[in-house]
Amino acid sequence: QVLLVQSGAEVKKPGASVKVSCKASGYTFRNYDINWVRQTTGQGLEWVGWMNPISGNTGYAQNFQGRATMTRDNSISTAYMELRSLRSEDTAVYYCVRRAGLGHLDYYDHWGQGTLVTVSS
Amino acid sequence: DIVMTQSPDSLAVSLGERATINCKSSQSVFDNSYNKNYLAWYQQKPGQPPKLLIYWASTRESGVPARFSGSGSGTDFTLTINSLQAEDVAVYYCQQFYSVPRTFGGGTKVEIK
Numbered sequence: 036q037v038l039l040v041q042s043g044a045e046v047k048k049p050g051a052s053v054k055v056s057c058k059a060s061g062y063t064f065r066n067y068d069i070n071w072v073r074q075t076t077g078q079g080l081e082w083v084g085w086m087n088p089i090s091g092n093t094g095y096a097q098n099f100q101g102r103a104t105m106t107r108d109n110s111i112s113t114a115y116m117e118l119r120s121l122r123s124e125d126t127a128v129y130y131c132v133r134r135a136g137l138g139h140l141d142y143y144d145h146w147g148q149g150t151l152v153t154v155s156s
Numbered sequence: 157d158i159v160m161t162q163s164p165d166s167l168a169v170s171l172g173e174r175a176t177i178n179c180k181s182s183q184s185v186f187d188n189s190y191n192k193n194y195l196a197w198y199q200q201k202p203g204q205p206p207k208l209l210i211y212w213a214s215t216r217e218s219g220v221p222a223r224f225s226g227s228g229s230g231t232d233f234t235l236t237i238n239s240l241q242a243e244d245v246a247v248y249y250c251q252q253f254y255s256v257p258r259t260f261g262g263g264t265k266v267e268i269k
Contacts, residue, residue, distance in 0.1 A: 070258075080206070080249060080260035096257040130205055139187070141253040142196040144217065146205035 037061040039131050039147035046153045047121050054117040055150045057131030064112035065089050068134040070143060071105065071116045073127040081127075085134070086114060121154045128152075158182050158252050162261035168269040175237040177264045179250035184230045187254065194254035197226055197235045200263075201246045209248075210235065242268060 042056040057069065071083040084095035086105040093105045104117045114131055129150045132143035159182040169175045185194045193213035198206035208217045210226040213233055223238040237244055245268060250261040 079262050080251070082258040082260070094256065135208075135211070139190055139192060139194070140211075141194070141258075142208060142211040142251070143198075143206075144208050146207070149205050 037133065037145045039133060039145055041129075041131060041147040041150045044151040044153070046155065048156055049122055049154055051121050051154075052117060052119040053121060053152050054115055055129050055131075055152070057114045057116075057147050059112045059114070059133070062133075064107075065109055067136070069105070069107070069114040070132045070134055071103075072130045072132055072143070072146075074130065074149070075124075075127040083116065083129070088114070118152075121152075123154050126152065126154045157257055158185065158255055158259050160250055160252055160259050160261035162248075162250060162264050164264060165262070166265040166267065168267045169237075169240045170269045171242065172239050173269075175240050175244070175266050177235040177237075177248050177250075177266070179228075179233040179235070179261050181231045181233075181252055185252045185254035186230050193229050193233070194252055195226075195228070195233050196251045196253060197224075198249045198251065199244075199246045200249065206249060237266070240266070240268070 038060045040058045045053050047053050065088045068087050070085045073081050083099050086093045088107050102119050107114045131147040133145040135144040161180045163178045195213040197210040199209050200206040209220050214226040225236045227234050247263045247265045249263050
C-alpha cells in the first residue's frame with residue numbers, strides 16, 4: 036500500500052532551519068507530485084508548496100517564498116522540505132502529501148503521518 | 157487567494173442522524189472546460205493526518221462509506237453524513253484545488269449528541 040513516512044519531531048530556536056524528510060513506498064515515486072501542508076492550532080491547514088520528482092520543479096505559497104526549499108532524492112524515493120529563518124509562528128505539524136495524479140487530479144490522496152516542528156527559544 | 161469558509165464550526169448529531177457541513181468559496185471553483193468543481197473534502201480524526209473523502213465536489217474516494225456524500229457547485233458546497241456513526245467523530249475540511257495557493261476551510265468538528 037502507499038505509505039509516506041516522515042522524519043521525527045524537531046525542536047529549533049528562532050532563526051534556525053529545519054529539514055523534514057518524507058520517504059515514499061508502495062508506488063512509483065517519480066510519477067506523483069509531492070506537496071507539503073502544515074497545520075497549526077491557530078491557522079488550521081496551510082498549503083506550503085509542491086514539487087515534481089521527475090523535473091525537480093517546485094512552486095511555493097507566497098508566505099514561504101524564499102524561506103522554503105523542496106528537494107528530492109529519487110534513488111531512495113524521498114522528498115525533503117527545508118524551512119529557514121524559523122519563527123515561533125512556524126510551530127506546526129508539517130505533512131507531506133501525494134497529489135492524486137496529473138492534470139486535474141490535484142487533490143491529496145495520501146498523507147504522511149506528520150512531523151511536529153516546534154520553534155522556541 | 158480563494159478563501160474557503162466552513163459552517164458551522166462544530167455540530168453535535170445523534171447517532172443515526174444526518175450531519176450537514178457547508179463550505180463556501182470566495183470565488184467559483186468550477187472549471188467550465190472540464191465541467192468539474194475543484195473541491196475536495198477531508199476527514200481528520202484525533203492524532204491522525206487528514207484523509208481524503210471526496211474530490212470533484214461529489215466523487216467518493218475508493219473505500220469511503222456511501223453515507224458520505226458531497227454536493228454543490230460554483231461557490232457553495234455541502235458534505236452530508238447520513239446515519240452518523242461513532243467512528244465519524246472528526247474534524248472535516250474542505251479544500252479548493254482550482255487555483256494556487258491551494259486553500260482549506262477552517263474545519264467543522266462533528267461530535268455525538
